[in-house]
Amino acid sequence: MTRQSGQIMAAIRGLGAAALVLVCAGGCVSHRVLEASWQPIPPSEGDSAAFAVARQTVREAFPASWQATQRAIISVGRRQFTCDGFLTASPAEGWHLALISMLGLVADVRVRNDGSTEVLKVTPLFREDWARDYVAQELRWLFTPPPELAPAGRLADGRLALEAKSGADGAKARYVCSADGSHWEEIEVWDGPRRLFHAKVSGYRTFPGWPRAVPSEFDLDAGTHQLQIRTVTLAAASPLKEEAP
Amino acid sequence: MNSQFDSQGRQAETRIGRAGPGFLARLEIAVVLVLIGLFACQLSAQSTNPAAVLLDQVALNAGRVESVFTRFAQERHLSLFQEPLRTEGYLCFQKPGRIRWEVTQPYESILVSDGKGVAQFERAGGQWKKLDLGLADAMQSVVAQIGAIMEGRYASQQRDYSISATNSADGPVLTLIPRQPAMLKMMQAIEIYLTPDFRVTRRVVLREQDGDFTDIRFSGQMAEPPLPAGTFDRNKPADLELIRKSVEQHKGASPENPVSK
Numbered sequence: 001m002t003r004q005s006g007q008i009m010a011a012i013r014g015l016g017a018a019a020l021v022l023v024c025a026g027g028c029v030s031h032r033v034l035e036a037s038w039q040p041i042p043p044s045e046g047d048s049a050a051f052a053v054a055r056q057t058v059r060e061a062f063p064a065s066w067q068a069t070q071r072a073i074i075s076v077g078r079r080q081f082t083c084d085g086f087l088t089a090s091p092a093e094g095w096h097l098a099l100i101s102m103l104g105l106v107a108d109v110r111v112r113n114d115g116s117t118e119v120l121k122v123t124p125l126f127r128e129d130w131a132r133d134y135v136a137q138e139l140r141w142l143f144t145p146p147p148e149l150a151p152a153g154r155l156a157d158g159r160l161a162l163e164a165k166s167g168a169d170g171a172k173a174r175y176v177c178s179a180d181g182s183h184w185e186e187i188e189v190w191d192g193p194r195r196l197f198h199a200k201v202s203g204y205r206t207f208p209g210w211p212r213a214v215p216s217e218f219d220l221d222a223g224t225h226q227l228q229i230r231t232v233t234l235a236a237a238s239p240l241k242e243e244a245p
Numbered sequence: 246m247n248s249q250f251d252s253q254g255r256q257a258e259t260r261i262g263r264a265g266p267g268f269l270a271r272l273e274i275a276v277v278l279v280l281i282g283l284f285a286c287q288l289s290a291q292s293t294n295p296a297a298v299l300l301d302q303v304a305l306n307a308g309r310v311e312s313v314f315t316r317f318a319q320e321r322h323l324s325l326f327q328e329p330l331r332t333e334g335y336l337c338f339q340k341p342g343r344i345r346w347e348v349t350q351p352y353e354s355i356l357v358s359d360g361k362g363v364a365q366f367e368r369a370g371g372q373w374k375k376l377d378l379g380l381a382d383a384m385q386s387v388v389a390q391i392g393a394i395m396e397g398r399y400a401s402q403q404r405d406y407s408i409s410a411t412n413s414a415d416g417p418v419l420t421l422i423p424r425q426p427a428m429l430k431m432m433q434a435i436e437i438y439l440t441p442d443f444r445v446t447r448r449v450v451l452r453e454q455d456g457d458f459t460d461i462r463f464s465g466q467m468a469e470p471p472l473p474a475g476t477f478d479r480n481k482p483a484d485l486e487l488i489r490k491s492v493e494q495h496k497g498a499s500p501e502n503p504v505s506k
Binding site: 067069071073075076078079080081082084086088096098100105108120121228230232233 | 321323325326328330331332351352354365367369376377378379380455457
């Protein structure tokens with residue numbers, strides 16, 4: 001083996017590691033069971049107005065139809081990797097994300113409004129089931145909050161917790177908002193007794209063409225990996241192209 | 246100059262390139278060819294043969310270039326999205342093997358190699374943060390090969406891509422097609438667009454088999470700019486504004502090597 005080909009093989013092995021990282025980012029590595037952090041106090045009648053505000057805050061965290069460019073830093077152990085995300089969401093088409101690493105397109109997935117997932121494209125370093133079962137199923141909780149949210153109660157610090165159940169996979173999400181319900185601040189997603197991930201939601205800012213402030217920073221911790229996502233551009237979405245028959 | 250190429254679009258082939266399959270190969274080809282294209286700005290106009298001689302000249306002239314500074318605007322066109330994913334920024338190169346690829350929009354990021362190692366920085370909340378970069382060794386290996394090629398040492402090493410050269414009203418276009426089937430599954434072709442006088446690479450397009458493509462356009466290129474100390478520092482890279490200021494001063498002194506904003 002020549003020195004050059006040796007270097008290339010070393011790099012390819014490294015890319016295998018990158019694939020592993022991306023898998024981790026998608027949640028493919030078995031999730032560590034995390035301790036429950038929230039013990040909400042059941043809601044009282046006096047909280048109904050604040051919960052109504054909180055429900056609206058989460059449901060309308062993003063425009064009805066939108067398109068965003070995102071920058072992500074994925075941390076696994078002591079290693080970090082960057083990735084670009086290109087996301088569109090609309091009531092008609094659902095949720096559509098292309099993940100692009102420094103080495104090119106990683107995966108292109110869509111989650112329709114009925115919850116069905118379609119892997120539109122996947123590259124050799126990323127398995128289709130990873131894209132389908134993890135990337136799509138997890139990140140959707142962040143960027144397409146479910147319409148049905150029930151009050152779970154107030155936390156000890158006065159903040160409001162809302163709960164949503166997934167239809168198909170049984171996962172459960174808790175959204176935490178400020179005490180007055182005006183800001184969505186955190187999210188936890190559970191699979192039975194296991195917490196799949198926790199994310200802090202912050203960086204509220206406005207973008208050209210959309211008057212309301214939207215959360216632009218997400219710090220996600222899944223135990224096995226951490227994911228920092230920043231939305232760097234946001235605009236009203238263009239419709240998806242018609243697919244070839 | 247245009248007589249180097251058959252006006253009927255006759256194509257001549259030579260072989261360059263050696264890469265592994267998959268993503269690495271794509272990355273390697275993409276970056277290498279972008280940079281080969283950049284260095285074609287130094288190409289002399291003495292060749293009378295088509296692509297093979299042209300490539301020899303690119304190699305010969307690339308070896309003479311000590312440093313380059315240029316803006317880039319990159320668009321990733323994904324077939325299922327109406328709008329491309331756009332990034333823009335600046336590229337710096339300096340012998341031996343020092344490379345800095347800095348994205349300034351829509352986010353800020355620096356990938357820098359000092360020839361010995363590679364580092365990446367991300368800016369968020371007004372602060373630069375150095376990443377504990379994964380795959381650093383692999384990245385440096387790739388960057389080192391890019392550096393070798395930029396210094397004119399690629400021709401004797403690279404053998405896996407066929408190149409055709411055609412002419413157009415806007416200047417010559419080099420099209421590189423992978424020979425390896427595995428590579429061809431990933432990348433259909435790489436197109437390098439030069440200006441008619443060969444001094445400037447206007448554009449590089451990386452075409453994938455499924456219709457997706459990456460389009461990189463260069464502007465304000467300058468050869469041999471005075472790059473300040475710290476440009477390629479892996480711990481604390483010099484601020485881009487300092488680099489631009491240095492280059493702008495050089496522009497004033499060397500009007501033949503233009504830099505535009």
